[in-house]
Amino acid sequence: MDSTKPDTTSRILDVSERLFVEHGFEGTSLRMITQQAGVNLAAVNYHFGSKDALFEAVFLRRLAPLITACLTELDVLEKSSTPTVEGLVMSFIRPCLMLSKDPSRGGAMFVRLMSRTLVENHRVLRDTLSQQYSVFVDRYNAAFERVLPGLSADERAWRMHFSFSVMFNAFAGNDVLKIFTRSQVVSARDPDMIVKHLLPYVVSALVAPARG
Amino acid sequence: MDSTKPDTTSRILDVSERLFVEHGFEGTSLRMITQQAGVNLAAVNYHFGSKDALFEAVFLRRLAPLITACLTELDVLEKSSTPTVEGLVMSFIRPCLMLSKDPSRGGAMFVRLMSRTLVENHRVLRDTLSQQYSVFVDRYNAAFERVLPGLSADERAWRMHFSFSVMFNAFAGNDVLKIFTRSQVVSARDPDMIVKHLLPYVVSALVAPARG
């Protein structure tokens, strides 16, 4: 046996993550997964119970640590006497950046999976996950209120909505203009390059004065 | 016969558009489509040739007019002696807004379809469509260069990338924070409300001074 070969469960998770990103939940069959993972077809149902449960496992494996990393960043930030908008934005970007640059955690794969799952509106997102991480949103809400005291709750919610949207899609590599042209508008997919341009963009939009 | 009932082709297109948005390309079967459209199963292959060709037809029906509307807005803008960033942004937002508010064109359905198709990376987007609307990107590139002369080509490309990303996802109703909480962060999906907050957000980010 190849000792470097991970166990069946991990191999299934790794292959699934990639295939779910590439072909979506419906477009990925258990036979594709088990073949590429080099395991028996029945292994998925044996180890995870069902295709749905497998998807949830793939998702939770990465989401929980990512959330934790963000919350830890927020903890540090809250102890600071002078929190900045830039620091707050980085408290979300930094964990995404770390994840994107770590091949052992699938790199940017998971952000892409979140992006796909979001637009696919998968059950797991509506039913299982959505409510158990609401602390994430609450904490960011409070943090944004602190660094942007001049905004109404409504205005703040919109700017957060837009900011997470653009940050998310940047890391997921969703190039909208790709719809209209073959040539990639943005040259590289280097995560550091993304952050370099993303951070000032988001901060500029967030700190703009409220229009009365 | 009910004279208000559209013909088979249109009924298939309308139903397909909605189902492709709700369940994606792979998740939508021809039997779902034909049943809801009240037509025979073979009708899709008779009128369109294949499921792939149907998808392309659904996509092109809305995309071409949307592109045209944007290009027309750009024409007007270019004749203006004092084009503004706000005007340029609105030249994209306005056609999206009109579309979103027009139920006879499926409302916001098509923007959501574009959003789904983008992350699904469908063949039709890679092969068929991508190259024939490159004029869209070229025109916007030139227009942005005119109203933001202080930016390098690189910086401009990134800001355009982010801006179209956030505008797109706003109209598509992709609420990222929905992943983490059940409660909708942004209250309404009223297109006018979206524009009201979206426009100043994007403009602020676009006009921010370049950091040398």
Place this chain on the structure above:
DNA sequence: CCACGTTTAGAACAGTTGTTTGAAACTTAC
């Protein structure tokens, strides 16, 4: 060596998929 719980194996299940077929029904024009 044996017995035990865990994992893997291949085969089969009923149901669904996109597509094709040939005949029926319909519309249109002469």
Place this chain on the structure above:
DNA sequence: GTAAGTTTCAAACAACTGTTCTAAACGTGG
């Protein structure tokens, strides 16, 4: 009214879907 062309219909096709089953193989402690 009849012929030609267009559209609809039910039925069938092979291929694929997630899931289940039982037997075989495996690892482990006695």
